Amino acid sequence: MDGAFFDGRTSRPHQVDVAISEGALLFEAGGTRHAWPLEGLRVEVLGDRVRLSCDAGADGRLTLSRADWRAVLGRHGRRVEARGRRREGRVVLSLAAVGLTMAAIVFVGLPAASGPLARHTPPDLERQIGDSFDAQLGLGMKTCSGGEGQAALARFGHQLQARTGTPFDIRVRAVRAPFANAMALPGGRILVTDKLIAFTRTPDELSAVIAHEVAHVERRHVMQAMWRSLGAGLLLDLVVGGGSGAGQQAVLLAGSASDLRYSRRAEAEADARGMELLQAEGLSSQGMAPFFRRVAAGDGEKAASPLRELVSSHPDSLRRAQVSAAHARPGAAAFDTQAWASIRAACPPARAPH
Amino acid sequence: MFNSDNPTPEGVETLTFAQKVRLGSFLGLSVKNGLLNLVTLTLYRFWGRTEVRRRLWQAIYLNDEPFEYTGRGGELFRGFLYAMLLVGLPLLVVVAGAQFLGPKFAALIIFPIYLFLFVLFGFARFSAFRYLASRTLWRGVRFQLKGSRIRYGFSYLGYLLLSVITLGWFWPAAERRLAGPLWDGLRFGDRRFRFSLDAARKIPIYRAFIPAALVFGVLYFAVMGVIFAIRFAAQKAQPAAPDGAMIVLIYAMLLPLSVLGVLIFAPYQAARLRSVVAGISLEDARFRLEVKWWGMAMLELGNLLLLIISLGLLFPVVEARTARFLISRLKSTGTADLASAVQAPRGPGTGEGLADAFGAINL
Numbered sequence: 001m002d003g004a005f006f007d008g009r010t011s012r013p014h015q016v017d018v019a020i021s022e023g024a025l026l027f028e029a030g031g032t033r034h035a036w037p038l039e040g041l042r043v044e045v046l047g048d049r050v051r052l053s054c055d056a057g058a059d060g061r062l063t064l065s066r067a068d069w070r071a072v073l074g075r076h077g078r079r080v081e082a083r084g085r086r087r088e089g090r091v092v093l094s095l096a097a098v099g100l101t102m103a104a105i106v107f108v109g110l111p112a113a114s115g116p117l118a119r120h121t122p123p124d125l126e127r128q129i130g131d132s133f134d135a136q137l138g139l140g141m142k143t144c145s146g147g148e149g150q151a152a153l154a155r156f157g158h159q160l161q162a163r164t165g166t167p168f169d170i171r172v173r174a175v176r177a178p179f180a181n182a183m184a185l186p187g188g189r190i191l192v193t194d195k196l197i198a199f200t201r202t203p204d205e206l207s208a209v210i211a212h213e214v215a216h217v218e219r220r221h222v223m224q225a226m227w228r229s230l231g232a233g234l235l236l237d238l239v240v241g242g243g244s245g246a247g248q249q250a251v252l253l254a255g256s257a258s259d260l261r262y263s264r265r266a267e268a269e270a271d272a273r274g275m276e277l278l279q280a281e282g283l284s285s286q287g288m289a290p291f292f293r294r295v296a297a298g299d300g301e302k303a304a305s306p307l308r309e310l311v312s313s314h315p316d317s318l319r320r321a322q323v324s325a326a327h328a329r330p331g332a333a334a335f336d337t338q339a340w341a342s343i344r345a346a347c348p349p350a351r352a353p354h
Numbered sequence: 355m356f357n358s359d360n361p362t363p364e365g366v367e368t369l370t371f372a373q374k375v376r377l378g379s380f381l382g383l384s385v386k387n388g389l390l391n392l393v394t395l396t397l398y399r400f401w402g403r404t405e406v407r408r409r410l411w412q413a414i415y416l417n418d419e420p421f422e423y424t425g426r427g428g429e430l431f432r433g434f435l436y437a438m439l440l441v442g443l444p445l446l447v448v449v450a451g452a453q454f455l456g457p458k459f460a461a462l463i464i465f466p467i468y469l470f471l472f473v474l475f476g477f478a479r480f481s482a483f484r485y486l487a488s489r490t491l492w493r494g495v496r497f498q499l500k501g502s503r504i505r506y507g508f509s510y511l512g513y514l515l516l517s518v519i520t521l522g523w524f525w526p527a528a529e530r531r532l533a534g535p536l537w538d539g540l541r542f543g544d545r546r547f548r549f550s551l552d553a554a555r556k557i558p559i560y561r562a563f564i565p566a567a568l569v570f571g572v573l574y575f576a577v578m579g580v581i582f583a584i585r586f587a588a589q590k591a592q593p594a595a596p597d598g599a600m601i602v603l604i605y606a607m608l609l610p611l612s613v614l615g616v617l618i619f620a621p622y623q624a625a626r627l628r629s630v631v632a633g634i635s636l637e638d639a640r641f642r643l644e645v646k647w648w649g650m651a652m653l654e655l656g657n658l659l660l661l662i663i664s665l666g667l668l669f670p671v672v673e674a675r676t677a678r679f680l681i682s683r684l685k686s687t688g689t690a691d692l693a694s695a696v697q698a699p700r701g702p703g704t705g706e707g708l709a710d711a712f713g714a715i716n717l
């Protein structure tokens with residue numbers, strides 16, 4: 001049968017006469033005899049012809065009419081193509097295994113390991129990270145000027161610290177920010193925003209929020225979250241690259257959703273431990289429930305839409321209010337009237353609205 | 355099949371391009387790739403992309419002989435891993451370390467890294483083309499791309515800075531110049547392609563660029579103005595207006611803006627492609643791309659729509675449409691000795707790792 005042959009050394013075309021013998025294609029081109037074993041032939045179907053290549057032929061390419069190819073090889077030709085499909089199946093299976101392993105590490109392994117990892121992080125390193133965080137946050141959130149109020153907050157932080165056995169010096173301070181929130185940084189710093197102080201109605205509410213943050217510090221939740229997101233971020237980035245495709249974005253989104261699940265668990269833990277700390281000091285733990293109830297009702301804040309709750313890391317305020325109410329006990333106020341007044345005045349109104 | 359008994363001097367031929375791209379085949383492939391990407395956390399994408407190219411290359415014919423793509427998914431995968439380990443990870447460490455050392459230090463170190471990233475982008479682009487060339491076979495002979503990737507990276511940065519300084523004025527010229535090394539360094543076996551800026555300049559691009567840029571600029575600021583006006587009005591009427599509505603509004607405005615953008619810039623895109631192709635030659639063969647702005651606009655609008663509707667799933671179809679569009683408009687006059695090219699070396703063992711990370715690959 002007729003064939004067209006390129007020998008892979010130059011682009012010169014050769015018309016060849018192809019014979020079949022002992023399981024090989026035999027042909028001669030430019031004075032060289034070629035024998036290509038049928039076993040191991042690679043086949044490309046191109047409309048009414050096929051292009052053949054094989055390891056023995058290196059870059060050489062032999063083109064036959066599809067009819068010739070079918071007629072001569074019969075069932076053999078189909079087996080050659082099936083081999084390619086098996087090979088792809090193996091690739092997909094191993095990739096799926098790699099993907100599954102990565103997913104297991106990100107969604108199960110890392111969260112499980114983040115607790116021990118956080119506990120074994122040297123406190124000095126955590127302090128350093130916290131300092132760096134604080135310096136960066138400080139660019140946007142200026143420390144409030146009211147010295148007396150700041151002192152009252154700091155005193156309360158140290159009071160709870162004595163109950164915890166944390167290696168960190170807990171330093172609570174009020175900062176100016178465009179939102180109501182309190183946050184624990186790595187290494188024991190706790191920031192309370194002016195909007196949050198304005199939002200709380202009683203000393204009990206504010207002390208409950210601060211106790212919650214102290215519990216985060218004690219349990220090293222921030223370090224845990226950092227390990228989790230560092231590991232997940234690294235691994236998922238390794239999988240998807242910097243890619244911007246829809247599939248790649250979906251994988252990253254799944255990663256952050258998983259992180260959210262674990263941060264909810266940490267919130268519940270901090271709620272409970274925070275109340276414990278207050279009760280151990282003989283202080284009232286009744287501020288938590290009304291605080292969360294008002295957050296849930298959207299008092300003073302934008303209404304908590306379903307979307308908001310999904311993306312917020314302090315979700316489900318109503319449920320948290322109920323749990324807190326069930327465990328609340330009366331006690332002394334954390335701040336006396338004078339301290340409370342100085343805290344309320346710690347962040348005098350800014351000169352101009354932001 | 356071919357003309358070995360051609361009466362012209364030995365091996366000398368004119369070049370005739372043809373394509374037999376069947377979009378249906380790429381539709382099925384899109385679905386398959388999408389499913390396998392899902393199962394493998396998108397790791398299959400390297401093999402998926404390889405299969406798209408294999409099918410595309412073999413549907414493109416030059417003088418009745420189809421091209422062949424010999425790249426492998428594993429090569430792309432390994433290239434990606436190397437890029438992550440050798441570039442991604444060190445960059446991450448440096449950036450994280452800089453933040454650790456304080457905000458001022460971070461700013462100091464982030465800026466040069468930013469510049470370096472643009473060099474890297476150019477480097478990645480050249481590498482990707484080099485890999486593609488080395489995995490493209492015709493008549494059993496490989497293509498190769500010669501030239502310095504580092505130099506290309508720095509010219510990319512230079513042209514980009516020039517464009518920024520000139521408020522975008524230089525960008526069309528930059529795009530044309532950046533095509534130069536990619537074509538001037540290209541060889542079919544040992545047969546050298548040439549890129550002549552003078553030949554490319556015979557087709558004007560600024561004539562199409564200036565009105566497009568002006569119209570789009572006005573349109574852009576008008577839309578932004580409308581968005582801010584609505585936002586301002588909404589804030590006055592109802593201070594606690596939900597952000598969601600605002601986001602919907604912005605997206606609702608962006609879609610028509612991008613459609614209009616495609617339409618407005620289509621004449622420029624068509625002119626740019628015509629200009630670059632006019633600059634290419636292979637021995638005595640010169641090339642011509644018969645792309646009109648209307649065809650270009652329809653192609654790009656269709657692609658945009660397909661990608662939006664399918665959330666990117668139909669990217670293989672978009673590539674196939676684009677290849678079909680371009681190849682069926684690619685013409686050549688003059689002759690080249692296509693029968694005596696001597697085989698090129700194997701080329702790089704892995705490819706495109708960096709380009710993948712930058713999302714900088716088209717085709």
Ligand SMILES: [Zn+2]
Binds near residue numbers: 212
């Ligand atoms: Zn919390």
